Amino acid sequence: MRLNTLLLNTARWGRAALALGSLVFLAGCDFNFWRMDGHQSTITVDGPVARSQYDVFMVTVWVTIVIFVIVGAVLAYATWKFRAKSEADEHAETPPQSHGNPMVEIGLIAASIFALVIIAVPTLKAIWYTYDVPGGDTREKFDALQKKGEVYEVTATGYQWWFKFEYPTEQINGTGALVTANELVIPAGTPVRINVRTMDVIHSFWVPKLAGKVDMIPNRANHLWLQADKAGYFWGQCAEYCGDSHAVMRFRVVALEKKEFAEWLESQKLAARDVAPKVAATGAKAQFAALRSFKQNEYGFTEKFAAEKPLSSLLETWRAKQLPEKGEDADLIAKGKAAFAAKGCIGCHAVRGHGAMGVTAPDLTHVGSRTTIAGGLLENNREQLHRWIHDPGAVKPGNKMSLAYARNDYYGKPIDGIKLTAEDEAALVAYLESLK
């Protein structure tokens, strides 16, 4: 049924040949582009909405391929058959000056309309199917289904350049609904309605393997629905140009089986984890001085989630992230917690239970349990955390955090931006890592 299965074996042979070719191809990348099975493939999909969209696409592909073969054959034949063999032959005789045949025209118009009807019928079906959660197209019906646990609802909000995810049904005493950022965790096998909103410009919510995109437009209450067939780890990305760092406004979706999802919800509802400092503080080591420096524009550091890994192992990576790191330095973490407040991070970020209540930046209450940081751009590890807080503007041009670090305002006047010493950075990294 799928285009790529047909091509898969051919592609494997092709890759053997291209192992050699890649020496010539300095890119050194493998020749898998026509298999179209990347992390954001719209062909190898993992949910009913994306599958329905894929099926409509394949209808259009087959209809147009059939027409292309027929029309192309006639065109190629006519070009070959009626060509003048030489420049002298061009004027050998004047062809009949005919003007056309209305019956042929009408026949071809009818055939085109017929071909379009073949496409139109599944298109209409899929428009309604993909538009709203089946059986939950009004608020009342949806709520009834949600009470039975058959559907789920999340609100996704776009910011320049990250995503906020809010769980309206998961209220935390006194502080409102559960909020996370950049990694959306959903129950697998359950239709999830996603309300899409934006805080600034237009963004677009797109998880290709689960569903087509829907734009996040100011003053519009858009929504979409998606469903993951089974537990898995999925790539998403903003699909509407939204300014400087549009290309690096990414996110992940983690689908969990219902039981694990419920456990995850419980862990997330807890306030931020506290690591008590030891009595005898040893002081932070300037352990980051030795770390490599990153070059300007060196984006993307999620290669560890390599294409060859099966989805389940990525999920394992995610699960491992939920547990506290080994060898935590409690003193360093305590210092980091203090620096987080002293350096003004709390003005924008929230860490529930640690006094940080900012709402304009990602909620960091459980940031240590995410696999990525910086809007799905960097892998969440010590090195990348350091890279991110050391010089956010070099990672994500124009982002708000880099503006807080700036030495000059927009008009070039000097301002007092955030300044971090190597010690501060070490402590903050340790602190953020501890927020499981």
Added chain:
Amino acid sequence: MDLAQSTHLTKEDHAPAAQPKLLWTPTAKTGLIGWLTTVDHKKIGFLYGFFALIFFLVGGVEALLIRTQLMFPNNNVLTAQQYNTMFTMHGTTMIFLAVMPLSAAFFNFIMPLQIGARDVAFPRLNAFSLWTFVAGAIILNIGWFIPGPNHGAPDGGWFGYAPLTSKTYIPKHSIDYWVMGLQLLGVASIAASLNFIVTIINMRAPGMTMMRLPVFTWMTLITAFLLILSFPAITIALVELMMDRNFSTNFFEVSGGGMPILWQHLFWVFGHPEVYILILPAMGIVSEILPTFSRKPLYGYPIVVFSGASIGFLGFAVWSHHMFTTGMGAVATAAFSLLTMCIAVPTGVKMFNWIGTLWNGRLMMRTPMMFALGFVWMFMIGGFSGVMHSAAPADAQQQDSYFVIAHFHYVLIGGSIFALLGGIHYWFPLMFGRKVSEFWGKLSFWVIFIGFNITFFPMHFLGLNGMPRRTFTYDANMGWSTANYIATLGAFLLGIGIFIYFVVMAYTFFKGEKVGKDIWDARTLEWSLPNPPPEYNFRVIPTVHARDAWWYEKHHKEEIAKEQAALAKAEAEHGGIHMPNQSIWPFVASLGLLVVGVGATYFESDWSPGIHAKLGTVLVGGVITFIGIYFWSIEGNAGYHLHLDENGNPIEDKHAKH
């Protein structure tokens, strides 16, 4: 005969009324003054083409920079801001400053010749359109030359979606340049379109009924109507955006209750007809090339014309297919989905008729024909991916992905550009009396054709594999690296092909083989002229007897010779060929608009000194424009009469002074 006399002969005024001598009437035919004051549609067409090709090369360089940045994952050639500027200016330049003016060049140069006219209806308005287009192009690109944090070239995307373009998110003046540049281009386009419409309706040679118009002229007419109906929508949107940015109105300001979605509707009500503004002239050119090089009439002429008109009408009914992902609701999505599919029918009809034209013909495989056939193949592929987008659920995955980029480059390069490049080859002998070498012409065609396909075919796979548009970087683990690498190699090959094409054209312009009249044995009236065509075009306004007027003349030589002799005598008795005077005032009016544009965009809107400098400059520019229009009006539509000798050369005329 009767028809001819009433409409086309202007009686020479032997005792001209006393004209104010204050006004200078330029008479230079060459040199800077000659070009700045020309009202000759052929020279204006040439200038349109000249500027369009320069901007085509600029847009091409921007494209190559984009491809170089995307050659490898996490590449470092351009910064994010530079990349965003590149794709914004690449799109804007190619659409407004390359393809549209190149089409306008053909409208200007070829259309009056095809209908047997001596100029367009309003020659000075035509010059105004040209210079206003140049003013708009300058303002659009002026940001490149004004560095600094407050300026720079436009970087909000060619579509300029609100609210990203608001002062809150892009405080730089880059967006102001974009807004004002497009406004002026709109003025130029609307003025030119009105001119073309009046020309086609009123200035057809006797016997040139609407259903005898060459298809290219028909497409000019339809395109001109699309322009005057669609540009007001973007003009409104741009005025609103300008107000938001400069005077704190709230059309798109969310905090003030504005509706960003309004921008999208206004933009695409313009934007979709704009797509047909880009492709219909190309279809017209192909509908001229294919019959000529098949040596038989266009198959199903009425249906080709009618389908062109249907595409024009439907073009206004499908704008929201650019907005399938904006949450319009299932019903609106379904309606626009079905309407979009309907477009495939008239487009398919054209395709069938082009193939029907080839059928039973005797195909002359010359360079213009290669480009025309390349057009048919590439446009077919682009059309099919268009049908895939029309299915809204499939489009939900393809929207804003590289699949869309592949689609519209197949219709805009494989379609518009191929046809325009073929059109240059086709009409080059007529325009300049020289012919491009077949070898070099075909070589450039094949390099362009292969390079184009290597560049854009892999983008279908990239899009289906989830690569979004307008992204300056991507990760190595997404499976996009190879296709991007291949696409970039293809882009360089395409660049080499375009380079060969232009070098060959430049060589031919100066040194090419000189050829006689009508070298392709063509069918339409422009080929009845000597090359390059004389200033007055037709010595005798022809009388049209058939759809392929020139073909008919060639096959009824005696009848036509008799008829033309009679008409020439009648015209000579009436006082010769009436020619319009040259004028500097359209140029002055456009120059004033340039000053207005620069003033309105360069300065800040804050109190001091910003707003004063701004208003002052705008006022100065406004006065210059007013002076231009004022003297343009009072100099009147004066002209002079040409008398020709046996060889068609003008005889010095006593009355040519005033």
